[in-house]
Amino acid sequence: KFSPGMTAVIGPNGSGKSNITDAMKWVLGESNVRNLRGQKAEDIIFSGTEKRKPMSAAEVTLVFDNSDHQLDVDMAEVAITRRIYRTGESEFLINKRSCRLKDIHLLLADTGLGKDSMAIIGQNRIDAILNSKPEERRLIFEDVAGISRFKINKEDALRRIASTDRNMERVRDVMATIEEQLGPLSEKAEKTKKYMTLSRTKRDYDGALGFHNYKTSDRLLTRFENDNIAFKDEEIELQTELSKLEARRHTLQSASTKEQEQLKLWEAQYTEKQRDEERLAGHLRLLDEQLKTARRELDETSMRISELEATQKGEEQQLRILNQLIQDERAQLVEKESKLEELESNYKKAVEDVSAEQAKFQSLQSNREAFEQHQLELVSAIETAKASIRSLEARKEESTKQCEVLKAEIGHVDSELQAARGEFDTLGQQFNAISAQRQALVDGGKEAALQAREERKELQKLRTQEQRVKGRIELLAQWEEQHEGYLEGTKNILNGKGAWREQITGAVGDLFTVEDKYTTAIETALGGSVNHVVTTTARAAAEGVKYLKSIQGGRVTFLPMDSVKGKPYDTPALHESCVIGTAVDCISFDNTYAHIFQYLLGRTLVVSSMDDAIGLQKKYNQQLRIVTLTGEQFQPGGSLTGGATKRKRASVLSRKEEATSLEQELVQIEEQIRSLTVSLENLEKRVEEAEKERGVLDESYQHTNLLYVASETKVQNIQNQMDRKKRVLREEEQRLLQIDIDLASTTANLKDQETA
Template identity: 25%
Template sequence: GGLGAGSHALMGQGLVEEVLRLRPEDRRGLIEDVAGVRPHRLRMIDGRRRRAEAEENLARARLLAAEIEPRLRTVERQAKRAAQHAELAAELHGALCDFYGREQRRLHAALSQGRAAAGERAADREAAEAASARAEQEMERWRRDLEAARERLDAAEAERRRLSAAVRDLESKRDLTRERRGLLEARVAELGADVATLRERLDAPGEEPDAERRASLAADAATAAAEAGAAQEALDAAAGRLAGLRRVRDEADAELERLDRAARDDERRLAESGRRADGVRAGLPAREEALQTLRSRLDGAEAAVGEAQTAQAEAGVRASDAYERRAELARDYNLATARLRDLETARAGRERDLDRARDRLQMLRELQGESEGMHQGLRALFGTRGVPRDGESTGVPGVAAVLRGVVHAPRGLERAVEAALADYLDAVIFTSADEALSTMRLLVQERAGRIVALPLDATRVRPPLAMSEEPGVIGVASRLVRCRPEYRAVVDTLLGRTLIVEDLATGRTMVQRGLGDAVTRDGYLLRPNGALTGGRLADSGAFTREAELRALPEQIEDLERSLAEAADVEERRRALETLADQLRLAEEAAEEAAAARERAQEATGQRRADLAALGGETQAAQEALARAREELRQAEAVAAEVDAAGSGREADREAARAARPGDEALAAAEEAQSARLRALGEAQSRLRAAQEEQRRLEERDEAGRAALTRAREALAGREAQRAQAADDLAACAAALDALAAELAAAEREREARLGDRGAEAASPEADALAALQGEERERRAVLADRQARRIEAEKALVEAQAALREGETALERLREAMAGDELTIDGEGRVAPLDGAAAPPSA
């Protein structure tokens, strides 16, 4: 069997590892079948067989040439066979060179394609890794953008709170500045009235005082000064009380305004929190229902994944069982193929051995029948019948046997026994001396040659040597050979005094000791008289031929019996065809199981992808529900905080209202201050009038000028105070304008940043955050796709590298096979003999 056309072998998917685990001989046979070189291999085997036959024939020719010189035709035929062997060897060499050259080129091309494919797969893997890295970088950049968007949203919220606080602070400062401006306006009005009074007094004409007038003016001045001092003290006390009341009122008003602003802020926060909480509460059942639905779907997806995994495992088990069954059948098929091939090879070898044994037996019998190797006397006695074998009838009256037919030498000692018998090897054993003499006279009369006769009745019996074991001595020759009992006396007489030794040195020692003759395994015969016989006659080898003639029939019977036992080749071929059918069915079952496993793997992958997607959706829903509940909790916390703050603010508001002076108290204080101020003015006016009158009276000019100067100074002081108050009023107005501008700028900035949007979800930062969160699923899907592509690229690269290694292994096996055939690839890429290997003969 094989993998070529018309063969019974099948190669299915997944058997590459099985092929690699085969023995090198089986794997080489598969590769040769795939390469289509089976005919060449068969021709090579046939050529080798024919070459072996030619070599055996050549050996037989040499043996025949050495044994039978006249048979030249046989030698010529063997020479022709040797020439055919040379032609077949040259043809085999050419076929091997052609096969190995084409196979080497094919494997190199396959290796080049495999390396190119491996390079492409490596490039694909690098591209997939780069794409996956880019996707991961984009995912990381998206996470950073998401974190930055959250930070911007937090910053925007903090900025909104800061701007709101700044607006509230500016409004508070504006209100305080307005109150201060009112106070300064009142102060400026009072100082203006004082300045007008002083000017009126300065502009009034003077009178000429008299002494009584002076005394009266002095008394009036003293009284007025006392009244002015008391009025000033009362005015200062009233102004202090009024300033304290105003300060307490301002502080209480500021505290009330702060509490009102805080209440308004809390109300706004509570309203916003309530709106968000209402929205969350409205969507919470839907979110919980969606989460429950997702959990149910997730449970179903997990169950589906479990079922898919179970189905995949079962499909894997079925595929493994199918592959194991296919591998087992493939092993059985390959073993059966190898056994059948071995059986056919063994049968062919046995047939060749049987043919050779029959040819050899026929040749020996022909030699024996043609009396080849016998001298003239034996031919005259036995004619074409040849020398009778042990137990066969001689056909000659009085002749019992021929000595070489009844003596059986042990294997390996044939030449030694032949040399020991020497001229007695072809001796004829007669039943009596008379029969021997009669036969010899007949030969003399016919001039038919000479014989050596051994009459049984005249043979003098000599007992053989009794030798103990000694180094180098194999034994006494008569004790080592086998013969029939009636011929034992003759054998003991001829070989009883001959020792068979290992080498010449031992033989010389035995002869010198006077123990008799000595003969070595190689046939060197040493005699006590110093004679040394050696060499090989052309007609020697009688014992060898006799041994072959005895052993060849038994060998032929054994070979025929072995061939009869190996006659079930056809049955094995039918069993091999049955195995091939089973293997084909197993291939189909394995392919179907592999397809089912692939489908199960795809289904499992799809279920896992669905499970991962549902897991992501469930996680997102859980996070959204947690955020909604957190918002509800925060809303409740805001409501509780607002309630607690409202309670505290109400207490603070009552305390501030209680601490704030009433309008009646302020009006009374202001009226008291006005009265004190009027009293002080009147007293000061009377004092100044009296003093002025006195000065006019006492010092008409100087006193008048001095009084005038003082009045002017007082007027200048009042004017300076009024100017200072006016400046303060202008500064207050400027500060108020600046505060108004700052307040407007702050409100514009707040409107520019927040506009009319009050909810976090409607801000640009919140929109950007929501957009980034919406991209999460898409980006994760892209990342998963890139990672899956990278895994596929790595799998393709591993498969390409495995194919490349298989090609390299096949090329290495080809080189080993070439080395086994004593061939190699030279520097130019051609198939050439190895260094030191003999080149095949030319046809």
């Protein structure tokens, strides 16, 4: 029969009964997978079946009823959770808060629970217990008895002691090494102090000199920059004016060259035309003379033909008369036979003359027909020549008009070209100005970006320095809170609890502040008194002593405010020039503790150097208590304490001084960070504004560039058009010249024809 609270799990083999105990052992810290009947860590995670997907993690939570607070946790229930992932990562949780496996072991140490406890006995474990060795059985009994926590604590303490022993051994080795180096290092330290003093002096002088040089250079640089800007402006104006004059010179020179060439061409053409006209006039005169000669010859030939015709008519009449005479004479033939031969002879002669005249007439008739044919041909040739001349003159007039039109068009195109070139030059100047402005913006943006990058680096450096200073301040605050630097007894009193603790005002080192230059002197003057504890009453001091005894917490000197009385110290030595004052004059504190610090430091004098202290002791017969700013201490009677001490950490006073210095440094760093942040924001705004302005300029740049290219294309097109018209003009002028040549040739031919 099970008592209430017990649960039995039954089932056939393979149903998962052992999985429950394995899960409990695993969540309690079992790390050996073989003890959980597995081969590797992934075996714990569900690997899936035909119907269910594999899981990516395994988790077990074991909840304990802690209503009796047997577990050292202030909760009614304690849930211990363990998870493992397929990636190999695992985690432990107590009440859903991440923890270490060691925390779980410590939590369950006194309960008899754990991965190896007897609360969970797996299969074959009973035989292993019965067959175990005595040492193993002792471990089992210790676990059941609940002393595991103490054993764990003991092992942990032994490990820490061993570690501390090893650390102490290393510290002793380091100390031995340092002690060997102490002598040479002391000499080096003195030299270093002198070097640092001289370096600071040199740095001050260098800083002053550099500041002076900087101011001088800055003024000169400003003046030079202003002069340079003025010179650059003047240079830009002169360069612009020079560019305009140069462009105008080129334009005028080009126009002058073109006009001179055109003038030379016109002069040559005019001279050639004059020569052509003279040749044409001479040719026309020649043709006219030839024509007159031909007409005169034609008239003479006509007259000769008329004369020959008249002669022929006379001869025919004479022939008729002779025939009549012959007929008349035939009648008288007989009578006139004597005269017949004469008459026959005359007749033959006359017949011969008539034949000759007839042959001559036939020749003249042929010549007349040939001349008339030649005259017709000449008339036709003259008409053809005149028609050619009229055609050539018409063509010449047309070509001349075409040349005039082309010249007018060329003049108009040239005007357009000049206007386009002026627009092109204006756009070029605008383009160059925008390009220069854009480049200036780019350069300014780059400079601002570079400066911003440098300031970001400086800001990062300052933030790193800020974190370092904050870390140091936190460390010093932690030391302050933990009262590091004080002796064990002082720390135990300051950390103690009880009604008497309210009457503890604090350790001496916590109740005053001191300037940097007096820190060493005050530390020397106080010595171990810095660990004294100030209480309001002697009763509280007695309670503190009892508390230390009860905890074996060391020894402490208490300074009850109701019993410790310090009196002002008056000695003639205070009026010596080498005496800075009493030690109490070199610190600051609440007036409530005035008699305490008067008691501790009121009779100690502070001087600058050891020589001053030695002279003062001799003068006052070794009766004074004196400390120097460098830490030497002179006691009444003549004893002298000095040298150097080894410290692992800063003393209480230097720690406070360092904290104050670090606070000031932190304020300066934060101010620098704020200033640099503002400057960086301004720079980023400048960069952003420069980018925006650059974007606007880029648009203007692109627009002007398009206009510039379009203007350049327009100029090129007009130039091409002008070149084409000039080429056509040259062709027309060549054609006109050829017409003049053809006209001169035709006129000459006409004169030749008319002359012929």
